[in-house]
Amino acid sequence: MIESLVLSIDGMGGDNAPDIVVEGINVAAGRRNDVRYLIHGDVARINALLDRYPAAKAVSQVIAAEKVITMEVKASQALRQGKGSSLWNAVQAVEEGRANAVVSAGNTGAFMAISLFRFRAMEGVHRPALTTRWPSIKGGYTVLLDVGANVEADSEQLVEFAIMGAAFARAVSGIAKPSVGLLNVGAEEQKGHEEIRAAAALIRAAGFDMDFRGFVEGDDIAKGTVDVVVTDGFTGNIALKTGEGTARLVAHYLREALTGGWMAKLGALIAYPALRKLRARMDPGTFNGAVFLGLNGLAVKSHGSANGHGFAAAIDVATLLARSHYRAEIATNLTRLAAAEASNAAAAPAGEAS
């Protein structure tokens, strides 16, 4: 694509904003020069940073926003009082067509609430879902959704998540026909909740443009058994955080092992370049960038504690999705879903067991 892309950036969101935001734009600008940035926030502070990052300065425009939504603010409060904040204005720029996507490292609940309120859900999407990536042994990433936008999901919503996750994998990982699995407690057909079994049947009936593999289990996320793992926001959030906690536990064990005695320390010193590479590989920044999928606008959430490198990864996700046709694909598959449901309803009249 030739046309220039514009990303709307919440300059003040996140633990170390605006510093890591400008640093992240600088990293991203070094990778490609056809994206421009509208940075919303404290003009003086952001301009002072841009003076230190010439690559970012060349492609950025700073827009004043007098307010900041901090991490403690509740979503409902952000909706009532957030107008004029850097986050609100960053979302609004996309809504008004001045930018193609918004990226923020700020308050997740506030970001989701404002995005949903301003962009609205796509037609046919009951519940937008927070979508993220998790590294896999195969070397790439597993797409996981929902990781916390909703605490429950019925079968139809799970099918919508599958559609959205497949579109994400196609856009971000470049997989032509993503493989998709429903997270369950066993791979057998008869396992799990009613809702999950009904979702599997619906996906099979609808004939989506994806390689549906049925049920997968928790360890399949890191194994990379499928490209996309679909679950409700309660289970997905807990799975993600359990994985994060375990990665930190193992890193802690490793640190303890390699600092316990002079032989271990010497070995670690000699293996230092390899261990540094391992650390970079385990850095959550490399797969940063969660997307609130299913809206009429593109909203990408960076981890609040991301560094510049991590924020650049979130910008990459926004760029790839903004340049793809993910929304058109989702719409096409939602039409197929509606058709499958209509034919289901015709085949099994109300009151009869399906």
Added chain:
Amino acid sequence: MIESLVLSIDGMGGDNAPDIVVEGINVAAGRRNDVRYLIHGDVARINALLDRYPAAKAVSQVIAAEKVITMEVKASQALRQGKGSSLWNAVQAVEEGRANAVVSAGNTGAFMAISLFRFRAMEGVHRPALTTRWPSIKGGYTVLLDVGANVEADSEQLVEFAIMGAAFARAVSGIAKPSVGLLNVGAEEQKGHEEIRAAAALIRAAGFDMDFRGFVEGDDIAKGTVDVVVTDGFTGNIALKTGEGTARLVAHYLREALTGGWMAKLGALIAYPALRKLRARMDPGTFNGAVFLGLNGLAVKSHGSANGHGFAAAIDVATLLARSHYRAEIATNLTRLAAAEASNAAAAPAGEAS
């Protein structure tokens, strides 16, 4: 306690039975000499192994069982056709008072079904729960339940799990007043499902003998924020397997890092004793032994792929629980729960919002 404990062992369950079973008994027998073992299974094969493990031989008696329930057998099938198998007979020995607990590394579904059928649930327990441990950064273990006995749990069942988990922590980890948390998507009062919030209110009202800390998140399992993490079997199973998958992912990364180039290999060689200790620490065998809690009999499940060292850890869990008063404690707290529910019902008559 002076009296001798008797453990009933499924000699044929697990990927490497009966070898690892006898090896495990041998390891356990080296730790304490006041436990005797009834080993059910193929007499000739088990006796041949006992000849190689004198410590095990001194404390074991072999009882013939002509059948084996393999890993592929469904729970319903095991119930119909399992009579006379090593697993069935091992459970029956406890039911008939010939042993204090049963340990098996065999088919989990079959073991749970046969245990529930023969032992029956304790009075007041709606659903027994599979209870396991996960290593924590604090150095000990976090008790986690339910990890897969049921796919759903209402508020009352979650409260029962909390009671059972606290009793487990007291017996196995020796904690006088275990801290307990309910697994949720956020620590705030208003987060999560209706059922979880109701469970929290019920635990607070009932005044159990535990240190209830409200909601915890997925990463708190490995952090060791609380001694016991309570959740439904669907979420618990997925959290556990996601954690296992992540631990394997990081181990894979570490292996790749330390074999990539001669410097890394040299460093790893020098740090080898430390890395071997790390490996032992990450070995799931060290925290092996899941308990199917809430029954009138004690059933301990070893991982199917456990080695002798892992099977001995499961024997340790069985020994500690069998020597504790965990069932009496559960019964006492269930009585408190019933009283709290009765006073709840009296305070909020039907039809009125509580």
